[in-house]
Structures are given as C-alpha cells and as structure tokens.
Amino acid sequence: MNITVIGCGYVGLVSGTCLAALGHRIIAVDVDKARVESLRQGKVPIYEPGLSELIQAEVKNGRLSFTTDTASAVAASETIFIAVGTPPAPEGGYDMTMLFAAAKAVAAAANGPKTLVIKSTVPPGTGDQVEALVKSAAYPMEVANNPEFLREGTAIQDFMQPDRIIFGAGSNQGLSVLREIYQPLIDRGYSIFSMGRQSAELTKFAANAMLAMRISFINELSQLATAVGADIESVRMGIGSDKRIGPAFLKAGVGYGGSCFPKDVSALVHQMRRLSLEPYLLEGIEKSNHRQKVAFSRRILHVLSNVKNPHIAVWGLAFKADTDDVREAPAFEIIRALLAGHATISVYDPQAMPNSRTVLKDTVRWCDNLEQCTREADAVALITDWPVFVTVDWHSVKQWMRGLHVFDGRNCLASGRVAAAGLHYYAIGRPEIKPGKGRQGSVGVISAG
Ligand SMILES: NC(=O)c1ccc[n+]([C@@H]2O[C@H](COP(=O)([O-])OP(=O)(O)OC[C@H]3O[C@@H](n4cnc5c(N)ncnc54)[C@H](O)[C@@H]3O)[C@@H](O)[C@H]2O)c1
Structure with missing residues (x-):
C-alpha cells in the first residue's frame, strides 16, 4: 500500500x-x-x-x-x-x-x-x-x-x-x-x-500509566526497605516470580522519565479532573516519582556533607539506556538539586551529550569519556544504566576518583565488585556496602531440583 x-x-x-x-x-x-x-x-x-x-x-x-x-x-x-x-x-x-x-x-x-x-x-x-x-x-x-x-x-x-x-x-x-x-x-x-477508537486511545494511556505505577510502586517500597533494612532487590525477586505479578517494570531506581510516562500520567490526571473524577491513584504515581529523584540527590549531598566543594561525576543523562532522548530525563532534576547543594558536576553519556547541552548549558563540566568525567570525583552518581557503565573496571574507577562513594541510581551494578575495588556502594532500597565488604543475605535462587 x-x-x-x-x-x-x-x-x-x-x-x-x-x-x-x-x-x-x-x-x-x-x-x-x-x-x-x-x-x-x-x-x-x-x-x-x-x-x-x-x-x-x-x-x-x-x-x-x-x-x-x-x-x-x-x-x-x-x-x-x-x-x-x-x-x-x-x-x-x-x-x-x-x-x-x-x-x-x-x-x-x-x-x-x-x-x-x-x-x-x-x-x-x-x-x-x-x-x-x-x-x-x-x-x-x-x-x-x-x-x-x-x-x-x-x-x-x-x-x-x-x-x-x-x-x-x-x-x-x-x-x-x-x-x-x-x-x-x-x-x-x-x-x-x-x-472502538476511544477504547484504543485509552488503551495506550492505560498501558503507560500501569507501567509508571509499577515503577512508582517498587520505588515507594524502596524507601521503606531503606528505612527497615530490607533489600528491595530481594523483594522484587520475591514478588516478580508470582505469575500474577511478573518481574517486568519492577526495578527500583531514580524514577521514570522520558517523553511518554510523565506526560501521559499527567494528561490522565488532567482529563479525569476535567471530568470531575478524582484521580487518587494517578496523582500518587506522580508524587512518588518526584520524591524518588529528590531522595537520591539528598542522599548524595548528605553523604558528601563533610566534603568541601564536592565534585560529583554523573554517569548517564539519557532517560534510559540505548537512546539519546533526554526529554523529562531524571538526570536533569537530580543535577539541578546537586548544583543547588553547591556541588561541581562532571557529566558523560555515550549518546545523549548533544541533546543535553541545550538543557544544562554551561552549568556542568562536559566530558569526552568516563575517565575524564570521573577523575578527581568525590562520588559517582550513575543515573542511566548504559552497559558501558555496568561493565567498567572498578579498580580503574578507584584510581581515577578522589573520594570513595558510588551511588547506583538504577540498581544495576555488581555491588560486590564495586566494594571489592575499595569503594563504598550505595543503591536504591538496598543496604549500603562498605569498601572491601560483601553483601549479607544477597539475592539468590535456591532451586528445588
Ligand atoms: N518516543 C516514544 O518512545 C513514543 C512511544 C510511543 C508513542 N509515542 C507518541 O508518539 C508521538 C510522537 O512521538 P516522538 O517521540 O516520535 O516525537 P518527536 O518529537 O521525536 O517527533 C515528532 C516529529 O514530528 C514533526 N512534525 C511536527 N509537526 C509536523 C507536521 N505538521 N508535519 C510534519 N511533521 C511534523 C517534528 O518536526 C518531529 O520531527 C507522540 O504523541 C508520543 O507521545 C512516543
């Protein structure tokens, strides 16, 4: 045709x-x-x-x-x-x-x-x-x-x-x-x-709102996990293996972004309000997503509170890996909060640097590679789970850094390897791991066979 x-x-x-x-x-x-x-x-x-x-x-x-x-x-x-x-x-x-x-x-x-x-x-x-x-x-x-x-x-x-x-x-x-x-x-x-046409239109919104809700659900529980000393990754495995629930879109992190979830959830809230229907659940998804980004930046600033002129290496700007799209990227809100906390920020992303420049302008140091970004940093803040970050050699990272702190905003790093390199590992909703230590009671499957 x-x-x-x-x-x-x-x-x-x-x-x-x-x-x-x-x-x-x-x-x-x-x-x-x-x-x-x-x-x-x-x-x-x-x-x-x-x-x-x-x-x-x-x-x-x-x-x-x-x-x-x-x-x-x-x-x-x-x-x-x-x-x-x-x-x-x-x-x-x-x-x-x-x-x-x-x-x-x-x-x-x-x-x-x-x-x-x-x-x-x-x-x-x-x-x-x-x-x-x-x-x-x-x-x-x-x-x-x-x-x-x-x-x-x-x-x-x-x-x-x-x-x-x-x-x-x-x-x-x-x-x-x-x-x-x-x-x-x-x-x-x-x-x-x-x-019908209207059902098709609503189906798209419903799918995005459901996925955003799952992310906000696990993120909200990650806050509780931190407070009570539980590991949200273990909880994720525990519930994701239930066929009624499934494992997708249940990874705790810095919150969702992109050109779809934030705008679609917000548009649903708007449309329901216009029709005098209270969007109780949908409003909660948005609030919870915002809190996740605030909590991540606050935690970094808290850990670095004794460091004079802290320098933070931000790994990843795209709203997710394998794209150059930075629309509603969580990285921007987090970077703004870190800048407000008087941190110096170096940034690197394998694909999203050109799109990010128009947003962040000269507020950050633009780096050509991961090493340049990480040199003399007091902390690493991983915001996008690009494979190149996940597979990095942590002994080299330790050499490049001035400080010891690694904040994993996507729960995607091998925590044991980070800690074994002598770095202090912080994740979302998981107990932190001190340099040289291993994780207690880490996630694992004991097969019946
Ligand atoms: N990006 C996603 O992952 C995704 C997934 C599913 C659905 N959507 C939806 O699809 C739609 C498009 O999203 P996108 O991310 O591709 O947007 P985009 O901004 O990347 O692309 C839109 C393009 O349309 C062009 N354009 C605007 N007005 C035009 C006109 N009158 N004639 C010709 N071209 C015109 C723009 O120049 C631009 O290149 C949105 O409604 C979005 O919500 C996006």
Whole structure:
C-alpha cells in the first residue's frame, strides 16, 4: 500500500521504516527541513539501535523516501499515519497544535478518499475531534487510531515483534485498511485487538500509566526497605516470580522519565479532573516519582556533607539506556538539586551529550569519556544504566576518583565488585556496602531440583 507517515521523530521514523520493511511504499514527511535533508543524505537524526541500517536498506530498495512536501505525499497515498509530537500543554493535558495542523494539512491535500491513522498518543476523544476537523475535505476521510507501544532502545524489535497491535476504528472500512497494512504481522501470528477508537486511545494511556505505577510502586517500597533494612532487590525477586505479578517494570531506581510516562500520567490526571473524577491513584504515581529523584540527590549531598566543594561525576543523562532522548530525563532534576547543594558536576553519556547541552548549558563540566568525567570525583552518581557503565573496571574507577562513594541510581551494578575495588556502594532500597565488604543475605535462587 502507498502510505504517508507524517512526523520523522522516534515513532514516525521507526514505524515508517518498519512498514516499508513489511512491503509498503512509505513517504515520510517532516516540517523540519534540516531533518529531512539529513535523512536524504543517509544521516539519521536520532540514536536508535539498528535504525540507520534499516533506513538505508529500505531507501535503497525504493520503498522509503523523505520529503517536506505534505501535499504531494498525501496525494500519492491511500493511507496517512500521523506520528507528530503531542507535548504537554502548560495548563495541563496535551498540546494538540501539531496533530491538528497535520490533520488539516491532510484534509486540504486530499485528492480522493483517504484513511487517516493517528499513531501519536492522544487523549480519548481526539479521533472524534479530528473527524470533525477533516469533514470539510472534498473527499470522505476515515479516521482510525493505532497507538504505538515501541520502547526507545528496542524500537524496531518492538514494532516488528509486538505483544499486540491495537486497531481503533469507527467503521469496518477503517478496520479493513489497518488489517491490510498489518497483514504481514498478522500472518506471523501477532495478536490484533480491534476496538472502538476511544477504547484504543485509552488503551495506550492505560498501558503507560500501569507501567509508571509499577515503577512508582517498587520505588515507594524502596524507601521503606531503606528505612527497615530490607533489600528491595530481594523483594522484587520475591514478588516478580508470582505469575500474577511478573518481574517486568519492577526495578527500583531514580524514577521514570522520558517523553511518554510523565506526560501521559499527567494528561490522565488532567482529563479525569476535567471530568470531575478524582484521580487518587494517578496523582500518587506522580508524587512518588518526584520524591524518588529528590531522595537520591539528598542522599548524595548528605553523604558528601563533610566534603568541601564536592565534585560529583554523573554517569548517564539519557532517560534510559540505548537512546539519546533526554526529554523529562531524571538526570536533569537530580543535577539541578546537586548544583543547588553547591556541588561541581562532571557529566558523560555515550549518546545523549548533544541533546543535553541545550538543557544544562554551561552549568556542568562536559566530558569526552568516563575517565575524564570521573577523575578527581568525590562520588559517582550513575543515573542511566548504559552497559558501558555496568561493565567498567572498578579498580580503574578507584584510581581515577578522589573520594570513595558510588551511588547506583538504577540498581544495576555488581555491588560486590564495586566494594571489592575499595569503594563504598550505595543503591536504591538496598543496604549500603562498605569498601572491601560483601553483601549479607544477597539475592539468590535456591532451586528445588
Ligand atoms: N518516543 C516514544 O518512545 C513514543 C512511544 C510511543 C508513542 N509515542 C507518541 O508518539 C508521538 C510522537 O512521538 P516522538 O517521540 O516520535 O516525537 P518527536 O518529537 O521525536 O517527533 C515528532 C516529529 O514530528 C514533526 N512534525 C511536527 N509537526 C509536523 C507536521 N505538521 N508535519 C510534519 N511533521 C511534523 C517534528 O518536526 C518531529 O520531527 C507522540 O504523541 C508520543 O507521545 C512516543
């Protein structure tokens, strides 16, 4: 099928390229001329493992092209996916300006009946609003919703091997178009759930809010674990092995970030309030997430309270590993709190330095590698669990540092190795380990067999 994908960001680029890999002809559109130009030259403006190679292959075989010309792309396509940003609005909820502008541009350019598929995350009811907006088009336009569940860092795999695909359509015609587009994945046995548009819109929110809730749940318990001397990693294993609960999204850390969870939970709170429904649980998720970041920075400043002009090496700025995305990254809030505590901050991230510079500017020392970042530091604060941090040689780290303190904001380091190198290890919701010591009663599985 000839398809236009509007928006060449994390979602538009990945889904457009993957749809091309499924055999469709994709015209990917963006209003950002520099972005389109760089894509045409084979330079991918975001970091996503495997994406650059896949784009190259699909451009080469003629199934994927890039343009800023929405009108001619729409005219050449039967179906148009909208994957533009829906950022948070200052007054709460979403800023839908870009999405509505894209829908209007499609309506204005339609040269025959089209199907408009909303891939951006949108509040329930948006499909109806878009339908009203495009009514003025000269030809009938079907509006459908097909929310995206990809995770940055594993986006291609998530798109090509989805847990499920959600179709939200107002008519059988919309459903059959979506079915045709995804037929190659249906043939491979992936599950499809067809539902009304509003249910599809709400499903996306519900998934993100549930995942954010699990993170906040374990984070909240990590505070209690610290207070009573329990180990949250042991508790995680204990409950995650229960089939009714499962182990995913139960890792304690510095709190969630990114362009989705914070904005989607907050938009749900906003929408429920507008409908006079008290969002008791959802508000708690946000509060708990904020406290986690505050608690992490306070703990570091407390441990370093006797150090004059403390120097802290911050490892990781991206909101998670394997991406360069720093939207709502916990690192920024933590760094601001550390700076307010009069610390000097050195930072290093394998991919997210350029995006972070526009936010942190000259408030921190920018380092080219981990060693430079860590030299003469009184403490290391790991905020993103990049593999290169997890596998570092801790004896070298000890040599580079002035102090001894290692704060593991993702509970991802081998605590024994850190302590064996003569460093003092602090995690989230786990007892600290003094230099040279091992962990008492550490997590382990005693198999029945
Ligand atoms: N990033 C994720 O992991 C993720 C996952 C699932 C869903 N989502 C949702 O998908 C949507 C897109 O997210 P993203 O992270 O890809 O955003 P993004 O900001 O990375 O990309 C959006 C792109 O759309 C372009 N754009 C804006 N208006 C346009 C227009 N009128 N015509 C053409 N291009 C236009 C922008 O220039 C930008 O390149 C959001 O609603 C988001 O909530 C994101």
